[in-house]
Amino acid sequence: MEEISSCPVCGHTHFTPFLTAKDHTVSKEQFQIVECKECGFVFTNPRPLQENLGKYYKSTAYVSHSDTSDGIINKLYKQVRKITLNQKYKLVKPYLENNNLLDIGSGAGAFLNTVYEKGVNAFGVEPDKETRESSIKKYGINVKEESALSEFDKDYFSVITMWHVLEHVPNLEERILEIKRILSPSGRLFVAVPNHTSFDANYYKEHWAAYDVPRHLYHFSPVTIRKLFNKHNMVLEQVIPMKFDSFYVSMLSEQYKNGKPNLLKGIISGIKSNFKAENDTYSSQIYVIKR
Numbered sequence: 001m002e003e004i005s006s007c008p009v010c011g012h013t014h015f016t017p018f019l020t021a022k023d024h025t026v027s028k029e030q031f032q033i034v035e036c037k038e039c040g041f042v043f044t045n046p047r048p049l050q051e052n053l054g055k056y057y058k059s060t061a062y063v064s065h066s067d068t069s070d071g072i073i074n075k076l077y078k079q080v081r082k083i084t085l086n087q088k089y090k091l092v093k094p095y096l097e098n099n100n101l102l103d104i105g106s107g108a109g110a111f112l113n114t115v116y117e118k119g120v121n122a123f124g125v126e127p128d129k130e131t132r133e134s135s136i137k138k139y140g141i142n143v144k145e146e147s148a149l150s151e152f153d154k155d156y157f158s159v160i161t162m163w164h165v166l167e168h169v170p171n172l173e174e175r176i177l178e179i180k181r182i183l184s185p186s187g188r189l190f191v192a193v194p195n196h197t198s199f200d201a202n203y204y205k206e207h208w209a210a211y212d213v214p215r216h217l218y219h220f221s222p223v224t225i226r227k228l229f230n231k232h233n234m235v236l237e238q239v240i241p242m243k244f245d246s247f248y249v250s251m252l253s254e255q256y257k258n259g260k261p262n263l264l265k266g267i268i269s270g271i272k273s274n275f276k277a278e279n280d281t282y283s284s285q286i287y288v289i290k291r
């Protein structure tokens, strides 16, 4: 395990325990989550060593990275995904100035394929070899390993997307600097992450499915996202709700909390979460960031 001694956002060294959560999908191990006393950043600490993180992704239940369709929640997830993929394309479209888009953590390749089919010059980066190769085979898309990030020209991309990816990145600092280098001056970065200050996070507490330890190394809020990017002189321009995520996360959380699925309770909690959300307190949100 790796103990993080200075806050990944502000560098301070004093943390308070936030909660202890269980890895429900792969290892069933418990992990501690701490909160920085200085800036309020919440992160998994200690966390598995980088070379051991891979084994925590090895499960067919881990839908974000696999394409299996067993289970009702997964079936719903895939239906909703069709809708959200098009919404994401509509969102990035106005910013595709030079038509070059990079999707970091392209996973099974569904988003990359959506934009590729619309004629976008689309590149993907995916660290998992098996996932990367199967996405290339399935869609014929251009996906490279993570090390390729340093090979792209400065200012090359007018759009960079990270759909539920930033919370998985071990070297946050290095990654943001790299993104800043390859993003064009008038381009936009789209970062989708869960929000631990949402209604469903507060309601389910340690059972909240989007803590997803230890795969989620960081647990962002609008405040800490702003602080993180401000540190790199990047500006948070807009916060966009992901209204389907509250349902998916609530249904999974019900299962984690009670050991069995409860679709109705999950749906009710999902509705409540969206209903009670203010401007930026949805279950998951897309942050639009400018260089």
Ligand SMILES: [Zn+2]
Pocket (backbone or CB within 6 Å): 007, 008, 009, 010, 011, 012, 036, 037, 038, 039, 040, 041
């Ligand atoms: Zn801090």
